[in-house]
Amino acid sequence: MTMRKRSGAVLAGLAMAVTLLAVPAVATAADTPNPPADLKAFQKYFKDKFPKVKFEDFVNGPYSMDEGLYKQWKEKEEFPPYEFALDLGKELMAKPFKNGKTLADCFPNKGIGIRQDYPYFDTKQGKVITLELAVNQCLEANGEQPYSYVKDEMAAVTAYMAYTSRGKIFDVKIPDDPRALAAYENGKRYFYTRRGQLNFSCATCHVQSPGERIRAEVLAPALGILNAMPIYRSEWSGMGTISRRFTSCNSQVRSVPLKPQDEEYRDLEYYLSYVSNGLPISGPGARP
Amino acid sequence: MSRSISALAVTLLLGTFIVPAHAASTEADYKAAYAAAESANAEANKLRNQWTTAVSALAAAKKAAEEGDFDKATAEAKKSEQLSKAAIFQTNEQKENWKLIEIR
Numbered sequence: 001m002t003m004r005k006r007s008g009a010v011l012a013g014l015a016m017a018v019t020l021l022a023v024p025a026v027a028t029a030a031d032t033p034n035p036p037a038d039l040k041a042f043q044k045y046f047k048d049k050f051p052k053v054k055f056e057d058f059v060n061g062p063y064s065m066d067e068g069l070y071k072q073w074k075e076k077e078e079f080p081p082y083e084f085a086l087d088l089g090k091e092l093m094a095k096p097f098k099n100g101k102t103l104a105d106c107f108p109n110k111g112i113g114i115r116q117d118y119p120y121f122d123t124k125q126g127k128v129i130t131l132e133l134a135v136n137q138c139l140e141a142n143g144e145q146p147y148s149y150v151k152d153e154m155a156a157v158t159a160y161m162a163y164t165s166r167g168k169i170f171d172v173k174i175p176d177d178p179r180a181l182a183a184y185e186n187g188k189r190y191f192y193t194r195r196g197q198l199n200f201s202c203a204t205c206h207v208q209s210p211g212e213r214i215r216a217e218v219l220a221p222a223l224g225i226l227n228a229m230p231i232y233r234s235e236w237s238g239m240g241t242i243s244r245r246f247t248s249c250n251s252q253v254r255s256v257p258l259k260p261q262d263e264e265y266r267d268l269e270y271y272l273s274y275v276s277n278g279l280p281i282s283g284p285g286a287r288p
Numbered sequence: 289m290s291r292s293i294s295a296l297a298v299t300l301l302l303g304t305f306i307v308p309a310h311a312a313s314t315e316a317d318y319k320a321a322y323a324a325a326e327s328a329n330a331e332a333n334k335l336r337n338q339w340t341t342a343v344s345a346l347a348a349a350k351k352a353a354e355e356g357d358f359d360k361a362t363a364e365a366k367k368s369e370q371l372s373k374a375a376i377f378q379t380n381e382q383k384e385n386w387k388l389i390e391i392r
Contacts, residue, residue: 031387038391045391192386194378197339197371203389256338264336 033185035174035274042275046223050211059227059282061220065211069218073286082159082232082284085239089160092153097142103157106138115158115165115281119172119270121180128183128266131158132241136261149260150247155230155239162230162283169280170227172273187271190264191222196255202268205249217288224276226269228285235288242269313362318353321365325349328372337379342371 046058050065057064063073093104093111104110108117118131129137135157136146147154174180194201205214206222213219230241240248243260246268250257258264313321325346332338345368353361 041391188390189386192390193382194386195337195382197341197374199378201386201389207389207391251340254340256333256340256343258336 033181035181035184038188039275039277043223043278045207046210046221050221055278056280058221058224059276059279061225061228061285061287062218065221066218069288076286080232080284081234081286082230082239085156085159085230085232085284086163088153089156089158089163092157093160097139097144099142101142103135103138106134106141107161111161112164113168115162115283116168116170117172119266119273121173121175121177121183121270123175123177123180126179127263128187128270130242130261130266130269131161132243133261133266149241150244151236151238151240155241155244158230158241159239159284162281165281166283167280170273170277172270172277174274183267184271184274186264187267187269190268191271196250196253198253200253202249220287222272222275224279224282226272227276227279228282228287230283231285231287233287239284313358315353315358318349318358318361318365321362321369322346322349322353325365325369325372328369328376332372332375332379335376335379337375339371339375342368342375345371 043055046053047055050058053064060070060073063070094102096102108114115131118134119128121127122129132149132154135154136149139146147157174184191202194204203222205219206225210219210221226242229245230239231245232239236244241260243265246265247257247260329338329342329346332342345364349361349364349368352358352364
């Protein structure tokens with residue numbers, strides 16, 4: 001081997017070594033949390049998959065995927081099945097506690113038009129605060145019994161707050177706090193992780209199969225899926241909160257649900273809300 | 289030689305009648321199977337990914353044992369253990385693999 005050839009071989013070896021070293025570095029870069037890039041990729045995926053659906057229509061879930069359902073829903077909205085919840089929610093927000101304060105007193109602007117700001121990461125408590133958690137924290141701080149997280153009063157109060165926020169744009173922020181980023185990443189991991197005997201993740205239905213039918217139901221896209229919450233579901237014959245939706249999804253794939261407002265569920269809500277930033281609040285919704 | 293073969297044939301024939309096709313489970317079999325199922329159930333719960341079917345089978349095992357049906361109780365306990373082990377496998381398998389379907 002001549003000197004030139006030997007130098008060439010050494011250079012090639014070095015180049016290979018550099019390449020091998022560079023591969024893990026690239027993989028690490030891809031794994032580095034980057035919520036704005038996630039949001040961009042997430043929204044692009046749905047826009048590309050459903051080019052005919054207007055961006056703001058994604059908040060209408062299955063109705064944005066199926067023309068027939070969309071027409072039925074428009075007619076249903078003339079006499080919405082969640083109307084009773086709005087009346088109850090309004091009443092509960094103003095009802096005085098034993099100490100004279102009200103639920104409305106715990107929220108900015110008395111709880112009117114603020115749904116789009118939840119969930120948020122509370123740097124003092126070091127955790128994600130959802131609207132449902134904030135309601136129960138308010139009740140407990142004032143010596144009142146907390147509501148059930150899944151329906152009834154909780155659904156009514158959050159329905160009223162969503163209704164007064166309709167059209168406002170989701171604006172969930174991730175503060176410059178490593179715990180907030182960790183919560184976001186934890187929510188993302190939960191969203192994509194397969195679980196239950198059916199081996200489904202949230203994404204199996206709501207990323208890979210929106211618009212498809214699962215038995216008689218049309219699956220909703222994950223983009224904007226929480227903007228319509230809480231919802232009246234015909235299947236439930238009543239109202240249900242985000243907690244109810246998460247726990248029932250888990251049960252449907254034969255996975256033992258976590259407790260409502262478990263840290264993982266709150267982080268999941270944080271992730272899903274963040275990637276739907278820019279879409280309007282449309283809740284409360286009505287679903288088959 | 290032929291006598292030995294005959295003896296073997298008789299032994300096999302008798303064996304067919306003496307040993308039932310499926311031995312009945314005893315309470316001890318059930319207790320061993322239930323303990324193994326409970327242990328796997330606890331591990332799946334600890335990983336926060338248990339399957340509803342594993343829990344149902346465990347409850348069905350206990351109910352059958354209370355009714356004295358140890359065949360069913362043992363079978364349900366073994367089923368529960370297998371389902372819990374599958375849930376544990378799924379949890380471990382998904383620790384990194386969830387990233388494969390992430391939208392990037």
